[in-house]
Amino acid sequence: MSETQGPSTEQKRNASVILNRLAKRYPKAETALNYSDAWQLLVATVLSAQTTDANVNKVVPVLFDAYPTVEDLAGANPEDVEKIIFSTGYYRQKTKSIITLAADIVEKYDGEVPADLDQLVKLRGVGRKTASVVLAEVWNVPAIAVDTHVKRVAHRLGLTTNTDPTKIEADLKALFPKKRWAEVSMRIIQFGRDVCDAKKPRCWECPLRDRCAYENKTPRPSS
Numbered sequence: 001m002s003e004t005q006g007p008s009t010e011q012k013r014n015a016s017v018i019l020n021r022l023a024k025r026y027p028k029a030e031t032a033l034n035y036s037d038a039w040q041l042l043v044a045t046v047l048s049a050q051t052t053d054a055n056v057n058k059v060v061p062v063l064f065d066a067y068p069t070v071e072d073l074a075g076a077n078p079e080d081v082e083k084i085i086f087s088t089g090y091y092r093q094k095t096k097s098i099i100t101l102a103a104d105i106v107e108k109y110d111g112e113v114p115a116d117l118d119q120l121v122k123l124r125g126v127g128r129k130t131a132s133v134v135l136a137e138v139w140n141v142p143a144i145a146v147d148t149h150v151k152r153v154a155h156r157l158g159l160t161t162n163t164d165p166t167k168i169e170a171d172l173k174a175l176f177p178k179k180r181w182a183e184v185s186m187r188i189i190q191f192g193r194d195v196c197d198a199k200k201p202r203c204w205e206c207p208l209r210d211r212c213a214y215e216n217k218t219p220r221p222s223s
């Protein structure tokens, strides 16, 4: 894609075909993390690093039973929090992150998670990816989160040639209409986990095979 001119009509049409096929395969464009509001999703997203969503879903209800409000977690004893989130891995770092995040939200935004990308990324530990997930999921605000799956799949499908996540986000935003941004990452992430795996993509059963220029496609395994 040209950096100066933006995508052609043909490239946009191709992107639309890709997203429509993913929408057919994954009708529910939403995270597998359980949450009841923006605050809980922010915390669940931090906890989801290097573990499964199912694992996080087991821990989150216990955590919010113990600390129902942002203020409660901001004033928590780290050792108590560590015991609760232990099973998600990296528990010391994650405990520090979520307590700091809570304190930051109390200090900067009176305990309310802001529905704004620029304000969200001012919170310690919240990058564009996490902020975009929360905006798209909770408020349906047009946003595209670029994680490792989105990065890999977008490259393989030729939707970007960039490696910097902010540039990839800009490329994807130029390809898809704004009203569909919120669904782009959720569907691509599901597809990346399910079919277009990092090491061994299931190319033989891929619904986007005819749209993919990836050179190392996996052949159908012999039975």
Ligand code: SF4
Binding pocket: 156, 157, 195, 196, 197, 201, 202, 203, 204, 206, 207, 208, 209, 212, 213, 214, 217, 218
């Ligand atoms: S053909 Fe293979 S590499 Fe290409 S998108 Fe499908 S699973 Fe991914």
